[in-house]
Amino acid sequence: MSTSTIRTAQAEVDRPAARPGAAVTIRGAEKVFSLGRGRTLQALAEVDLEIAEGEFVAIIGPSGCGKSTVLRLAAGLDTPTNGAIEVFGDDPHRLAKQHRLGVAFQEHALLPWASVRANIALPFQVAGRRVDKARVDELIQLVGLVGFEDARPKQLSGGMRQRASIARALALSPDLLLLDEPFGALDAVTRRRMNAELARIWGEEKITTILVTHDVDEALILADRVVVMTGRPGRIRKIAKVDFPRPRGFETTRSPEFHDLVDELTALLDQVEGVDD
Amino acid sequence: MTAAARPGTAALFGIGGALLVVVAAQLVGQFQLAGRAWPPLTDVLAYVTTPAGSGLLLRNGLVTLTAAAQGLLLGVVVAVFGAALALVVPMLRPGFERFAAILNAFPTIALAPLLITTAGREDTPMVIAALSVGFVMFVTMTSGFANVPAAHSDVLTVLGSSRVQRLVRLELPRAVPSFFDGLTLSAPAAILGATIGEWFGAPKGLGLLLVSAMQNYQMPLLWSAALVATALSLAAYIVFVQFQRIAVRRFG
Numbered sequence: 252m253s254t255s256t257i258r259t260a261q262a263e264v265d266r267p268a269a270r271p272g273a274a275v276t277i278r279g280a281e282k283v284f285s286l287g288r289g290r291t292l293q294a295l296a297e298v299d300l301e302i303a304e305g306e307f308v309a310i311i312g313p314s315g316c317g318k319s320t321v322l323r324l325a326a327g328l329d330t331p332t333n334g335a336i337e338v339f340g341d342d343p344h345r346l347a348k349q350h351r352l353g354v355a356f357q358e359h360a361l362l363p364w365a366s367v368r369a370n371i372a373l374p375f376q377v378a379g380r381r382v383d384k385a386r387v388d389e390l391i392q393l394v395g396l397v398g399f400e401d402a403r404p405k406q407l408s409g410g411m412r413q414r415a416s417i418a419r420a421l422a423l424s425p426d427l428l429l430l431d432e433p434f435g436a437l438d439a440v441t442r443r444r445m446n447a448e449l450a451r452i453w454g455e456e457k458i459t460t461i462l463v464t465h466d467v468d469e470a471l472i473l474a475d476r477v478v479v480m481t482g483r484p485g486r487i488r489k490i491a492k493v494d495f496p497r498p499r500g501f502e503t504t505r506s507p508e509f510h511d512l513v514d515e516l517t518a519l520l521d522q523v524e525g526v527d528d
Numbered sequence: 529m530t531a532a533a534r535p536g537t538a539a540l541f542g543i544g545g546a547l548l549v550v551v552a553a554q555l556v557g558q559f560q561l562a563g564r565a566w567p568p569l570t571d572v573l574a575y576v577t578t579p580a581g582s583g584l585l586l587r588n589g590l591v592t593l594t595a596a597a598q599g600l601l602l603g604v605v606v607a608v609f610g611a612a613l614a615l616v617v618p619m620l621r622p623g624f625e626r627f628a629a630i631l632n633a634f635p636t637i638a639l640a641p642l643l644i645t646t647a648g649r650e651d652t653p654m655v656i657a658a659l660s661v662g663f664v665m666f667v668t669m670t671s672g673f674a675n676v677p678a679a680h681s682d683v684l685t686v687l688g689s690s691r692v693q694r695l696v697r698l699e700l701p702r703a704v705p706s707f708f709d710g711l712t713l714s715a716p717a718a719i720l721g722a723t724i725g726e727w728f729g730a731p732k733g734l735g736l737l738l739v740s741a742m743q744n745y746q747m748p749l750l751w752s753a754a755l756v757a758t759a760l761s762l763a764a765y766i767v768f769v770q771f772q773r774i775a776v777r778r779f780g
């Protein structure tokens with residue numbers, strides 16, 4: 252990525268407070284939603300998280316604990332009620348403005364009137380760049396949608412829509428990739444294949460990635476660190492470092508260390524799940 | 529127009545209702561229940577089928593149709609452009625909305641003298657058609673632009689979209705069904721607007737026929753001109769409903 256040197260320099264000049272090399276810095280972020288008629292809902296309580304450049308972080312936690320909210324903060328779609336968030340040493344929405352952000356939303360959010368190909372080409376058009384047809388075709392191949400290029404979202408299955416949405420997020424080779432349960436609607440086999448593809452892309456491009464998932468195995472196969480969140484209001488219960496060598500194939504997933512970590516995190520999830528209900 | 533009734537039943541009701549109206553109109557004319565000004569429907573149809581009658585109606589019908597089509601085009605272009613501009617430049621919105629509302633609140637008849645002096649007798653039908661269309665189109669387009677799903681809006685935001693790109697990639701395609709909704713309402717309004725516009729001294733058109741037939745007490749001509757205007761308006765509606773169906777299928 253040609254922008255990376257410029258970006259780091261900029262970060263150091265503009266915001267001396269931000270640690271060089273930090274891609275995402277969340278400090279004491281709280282999020283309170285107003286529900287109208289004076290009622291409020293606290294989604295996040297004091298989240299502190301620093302994600303290094305090129306790091307892959309997975310977030311797991313019970314439903315409704317604020318995982319999507321964390322991603323929305325990082326994407327600049329929401330602002331924290333308290334606390335601060337910086338992305339590459341700047342306001343989060345600046346990254347989007349520079350077309351350096353890729354997001355795959357929990358609800359795929361494909362444009363219904365556009366074909367798969369047109370949806371994946373959208374980032375190029377919005378950025379005012381010539382559509383890189385070869386890149387679009389490569390992405391279609393990557394997410395296994397060959398033969399469905401001209402299909403519209405409603406003609407696809409849920410899992411296929413998710414895959415198209417991932418391809419769209421990857422289109423511009425972003426510097427920050429936010430994936431909100433992108434593989435939720437996939438069968439186990441496709442899911443593992445997509446995991447492997449994602450691991451490969453990440454290995455090649457070292458895109459800073461935040462992945463929200465419900466699948467502990469998936470988190471451990473892909474991430475450098477796994478963040479476990481508590482039930483609402485969401486806070487960070489534990490950050491587990493994952494040191495298994497890459498690529499993490501069957502040797503890794505069958506190893507006792509892997510299973511120990513899966514068990515530990517699953518037990519932790521069971522605990523925090525209790526807090527939620 | 530509720531979707532509750534099954535299509536078959538709805539069509540049956542429609543045909544039944546239309547037949548009832550036709551029969552009632554015939555009977556009222558036949559027995560002169562509404563005086564001599566209401567001829568039997570068969571007399572009107574007989575007039576329409578005479579060569580002189582059909583020629584007159586065709587020539588003037590075409591004039592009205594042309595004025596209505598031009599007015600529709602003008603009204604639609606101005607309204608869509610205005611609605612898009614109000615969207616991209618929010619500062620303009622309150623002004624545009626008030627202006628549209630005031631124009632709409634003004635009775636067309638009251639505008640006629642003004643239009644005759646500014647637009648001229650020939651173009652007044654077109655301008656009144658455009659005015660009848662403009663407000664409806666402005667309102668439907670404004671609401672069409674406004675009903676973009678938040679999820680899609682978020683996509684454009686994270687892609688770093690400019691305001692114009694958001695309009696082109698999201699809001700315009702999203703508003704296509706609303707556009708055709710607006711057209712189904714506007715097309716009949718344009719026919720009506722053009723016809724009324726022709727009352728104020730236009731040299732040709734169905735409106736002129738209506739006025740002169742009324743003054744000369746030519747009841748079959750009066751009613752056949754009204755019949756043609758209604759048929760045009762209905763045809764315009766039916767044509768645009770077809771477009772609307774396609775648009776909903778493609779963009780909905």
Ligand SMILES: Nc1ncnc2c1ncn2[C@@H]1O[C@H](COP(=O)(O)OP(=O)(O)OP(=O)(O)O)[C@@H](O)[C@H]1O
Binds near residue numbers: 285313314320
């Ligand atoms: N715009 C909003 N207005 C009000 N409440 C909201 C809003 N967005 C999220 N919430 C609330 O904030 C909490 C966290 O939501 P969030 O979507 O971040 O959860 P999540 O961890 O992603 O859940 P899931 O795993 O089910 O996707 C939920 O209780 C939700 O109801």
Ligand SMILES: [Mg+2]
Binds near residue numbers: 318319320357431
């Ligand atoms: Mg979520």
